[in-house]
Amino acid sequence: xxxxxxxxxxxxxxxxxxxxxxxxxxxxxxxxxxxxxxxxxxxxxxxxxxxxxxxxxxxxxxxxxxxxxxxxxxxxxxxxxxxxxxxxxxxxxxxxxxxxxxxxxxxxxxxxxxxxxxxxxxxxxxxxxxxxxxxxxxxxxxxxxxxxxxxxxxxxxxxxxxxxxxxxxxxxxxxxxxxxxxxxxxxxxxxxxxxxxxxxxxxxxxxxxxxxxxxxxxxxxxxxxxxxxxxxxxxxxxxxxxxxxxxxxxxxxxxxxxxxxxxxxxxxxxxxxxxxxxxxxxxxxxxxxxxxxxxxxxxxxxxxxxxxxxxxxxxxxxxxxxxxxxxxxxxx
Ligand code: NAD
Ligand code: DAU
Numbered sequence: 551x552x553x554x555x556x557x558x559x560x561x562x563x564x565x566x567x568x569x570x571x572x573x574x575x576x577x578x579x580x581x582x583x584x585x586x587x588x589x590x591x592x593x594x595x596x597x598x599x600x601x602x603x604x605x606x607x608x609x610x611x612x613x614x615x616x617x618x619x620x621x622x623x624x625x626x627x628x629x630x631x632x633x634x635x636x637x638x639x640x641x642x643x644x645x646x647x648x649x650x651x652x653x654x655x656x657x658x659x660x661x662x663x664x665x666x667x668x669x670x671x672x673x674x675x676x677x678x679x680x681x682x683x684x685x686x687x688x689x690x691x692x693x694x695x696x697x698x699x700x701x702x703x704x705x706x707x708x709x710x711x712x713x714x715x716x717x718x719x720x721x722x723x724x725x726x727x728x729x730x731x732x733x734x735x736x737x738x739x740x741x742x743x744x745x746x747x748x749x750x751x752x753x754x755x756x757x758x759x760x761x762x763x764x765x766x767x768x769x770x771x772x773x774x775x776x777x778x779x780x781x782x783x784x785x786x787x788x789x790x791x792x793x794x795x796x797x798x799x800x801x802x803x804x805x806x807x808x809x810x811x812x813x814x815x816x817x818x819x820x821x822x823x824x825x826x827x828x829x830x831x832x833x834x835x836x837x838x839x840x841x842x843x844x845x846x847x848x849x850x851x852x853x854x855x856x857x858x859x860x861x862x863x864x865x866x867x868x869x870x871x872x873x874x875x876x877x878x879x880x881x882x
Pocket of ligand 2: 747
């Protein structure tokens with residue numbers, strides 16, 4: 551297949567590009583190269599169009615001759631959506647609509663990559679199924695939910711060939727160090743404070759990037775139009791437990807771990823029922839304990855990738871997000 555991977559220079563998109571190249575598919579990437587997009591995430595020689603999914607001409611130029619589009623392009627950080635939400639609406643809603651209009655006009659397939667956050671907070675014990683109602687809590691997850699709603703509407707009205715995946719919290723190499731695991735790993739390596747939001751007892755369902763990409767590939771090949779497929783690691787852990795393990799893996803002192811004022815609207819727990827994707831033949835291959843060890847080792851061995859990122863725009867963001875919080879920190 552010849553595939554257009556939108557957002558392919560980001561974290562999960564670049565893992566997907568490498569996976570599909572290994573499998574012999576031809577890849578074109580369309581990426582706006584926002585702060586989290588990085589040419590260095592892509593293997594040499596990949597055809598990269600720097601452009602915006604919300605611009606129809608950028609999409610039609612990049613998608614020329616492609617058999618399918620897999621859409622990873624998004625503004626992806628909850629905390630940034632709380633600081634300023636505008637770009638989230640444009641990329642997540644308008645961008646998804648432009649992609650749907652393209653597949654409507656050309657008849658090619660679309661896999662739209664979404665998130666478990668659209669289901670919102672879950673009680674202990676339960677797991678979200680694909681039929682659950684959407685109940686997003688943050689500007690990020692609301693924007694993702696808005697984009698998601700367009701997909702079945704275009705399938706029903708225009709009979710486009712599109713499916714949705716909803717993945718759980720993903721970790722691995724090349725994740726921008728604003729997110730929990732790479733932020734805590736790189737801060738621990740630098741012996742900087744680890745800012746745990748609130749009591750740190752929030753639960754996330756961790757999924758290795760390779761397992762997430764395997765699920766997306768399966769949906770691309772075997773998923774049905776109009777259907778949603780959950781992709782969840784089934785590896786639930788409290789944030790404080792993950793933070794303590796990162797301290798052990800980096801040999802950093804416990805005193806670095808601090809409790810800071812919580813994220814507004816913070817969801818307490820996510821969990822996914824993955825029965826539907828497993829019926830197509832998918833199962834996660836990476837246990838979180840092994841994957842976390844390998845991921846922390848990757849950040850230890852790849853300072854050349856993340857040290858340049860942690861300057862400029864990142865420092866400004868870090869200051870806005872954490873300076874006041876760290877001034878009010880208490881021991882965790
Ligand atoms: P990321 O921030 O690392 O990558 C996003 C990429 O999209 C970047 O390369 C960025 O430059 C690009 N982009 C942003 N706006 C664009 C636009 N308008 N046009 C073209 N490119 C644009 O994010 P990620 O973690 O790799 O997430 C990829 C997708 O997976 C997102 O849709 C996200 O919602 C979803 N997702 C992420 C997770 C997770 O835990 N990271 C879990 C489930 C789902
Ligand atoms: O669940 C899937 C989602 O996972 C994706 O859709 C998002 O794109 C991705 O960013 C991620 O969202 P989260 O909000 O769950 O991830 P984040 O890494 O921001 O935070 C994970 C948990 O760690 C969450 O409970 C908040 C907490 N946290 C995070 C940061 C950055 C802290 O305690 N301190 C921090 O400094």
